[in-house]
Structures are given as structure tokens and as C-alpha cells.
Amino acid sequence: MTAHKIPVSVLVVIHSANGQVLLMERADAPGFWQSVTGSQDAGETLEQTAIREVREETGLDVTHFELTPWAIENRYEIYERWRHRYAPGVTHNTEHVFGLKLPAPLPVTCAPREHLRYLWLPWEEAAERCFSPSNAAAIRLLPARL
Template identity: 85%
Template sequence: MIVHKIPVSVLVVIYTQDGQVLLMERADAPGFWQSVTGSQDEGETLEQTAIREVREETGLDASQFELTPWDIETRYEIYERWRHRYAPGVMHNTEHVFGLRLPRPLPVALAPREHLRYVWLPWDAAAERCFSSSNAAAVRLLPTRL
């Protein structure tokens, strides 16, 4: 049985008080850098999705840090290369932004099937490196959240 992704996702900007941002390079699209992202599973709240995705992609326990919904929703057209993951005819996804504040840049344990490497960058450099415009826009809001 094929299980399709739900077209609702989270974007979790992981950052430090001094404005460092964690970015990871996608394994299925080398050169594409991003924050933690992932689709909601059936029955999950958005916060549960954020906590699960952070754990899966970085090994970090988001419940041990300050996880905050940023009350930002972005509806975007799903890149054609990833549409096969969704039910036929699903063309758009709604992304919900969260911030996860850490005390300092921490080492992370990447999921090798998802990401190749990671880097901590100052927020402005991180925004420039994000391949997704909604990810870059969220990172550019960071100074208002510090």
C-alpha cells in the first residue's frame, strides 16, 4: 500500500542566541541547503511534527530547548521532482515555521539518507545559502527573535 505524504509541513529554524543558524545539505539534491523540514504524520500536532523532524534529522531533542511557533504559514507549489511523494493531483503544501533556540552551536547526528553535511552560519549568510525562498525569509526574521 502506498502511503502519501500529507501536504502540511514544518520548517524548524535551529539557531543560537548570538544568531548562528544550522543548515543541512540535502542528500537527494546536493547543493540545496535548508533548515529542518518535514511533513506532518497522520494524527500529529504541528509541534509534535517539529519535535519528531528535529530528532530524525539532527538527533537533537527539541523538547530540551526553546521550541516556538512563529505563526508563519507559507503555501507553495511542491517542486515537481518531489510531487510523486504526495497523492495524485496534490500540487501545494502548507509550511508552518518554528524556531528552536539552542544555547550554542551543537554537533548534530545527520540522517545520512536525508543530509550530507551541516554547517553553522551567521543568520545573514545562512539566509543567502537557503535554496528555499520561504526558508531564507524565515531566517531573515531571526534578528527580531533574538
């Protein structure tokens, strides 16, 4: 049996210096677009979680770019469709936001079990396309961080 997910996660807004944002379409929910996200593993720091999730979901090596914690924490109710991944009775998750700045949009390699495809979009369009309100809100903060 797989261990339950820890209800602490990272959201990594991957963006270019000129405000293009990487979005990926979820394999388990076609039509749901998002930034890199993932739950913390036991013993990991939040930064280690962000580095691992970016590598697993995109193939990008964070050490070549600028990873920044945005000091934003979102607490939200876990969607019913994904609650079975957590211990019984766990209904909320705390998400920590990071930004990963690339010099320009780069090709990425989607993890086939997680994402179907990816797009680079101007930040306004990326925010509109996200299914997650916290993801959209984080992307809307990008212009102040460029």
C-alpha cells in the same frame, strides 16, 4: 506501498542565542541547503511534527531547548521533482514555521538518507545559502526574535 505525504509540513529554524543558524545539505539534492523540514504524519500536532523532525534529522532532543511556533504559514507549489511523494493532483503544501533556540551551536547527527552534512552559519549567510525562498525569508526574521 508507502502512504502519500500529507501536504502540511513544518520548517524549524534551529539557531543559537547569538544568531548562528544550522543548515543541512539534502542527500537527494546535493547543493540544496535548508533548515529542518518535514511533513506532518496523520494524527500529529504541528508541534509533534517539529519535535519528531528535529530528532530524526539532527538527533537533538527538543525538550532541552526552546521550541517556539512563529505563527507563520507559507503556502507554496511543491517542486516537480518531489510531487511523486504526494497523492495524485496535489501540487501545493502549507508550511508552518517554528524556531528552536539553542544556547550555542551544537554538533548534530545528520540522518544519512536525508542530509549529507551540516553547517552553522551567521543568519545572513544562512539565508543566502538556502534554496527555499520561504526558508530564507524565515531566517531573515531571526534578528527580531533574538
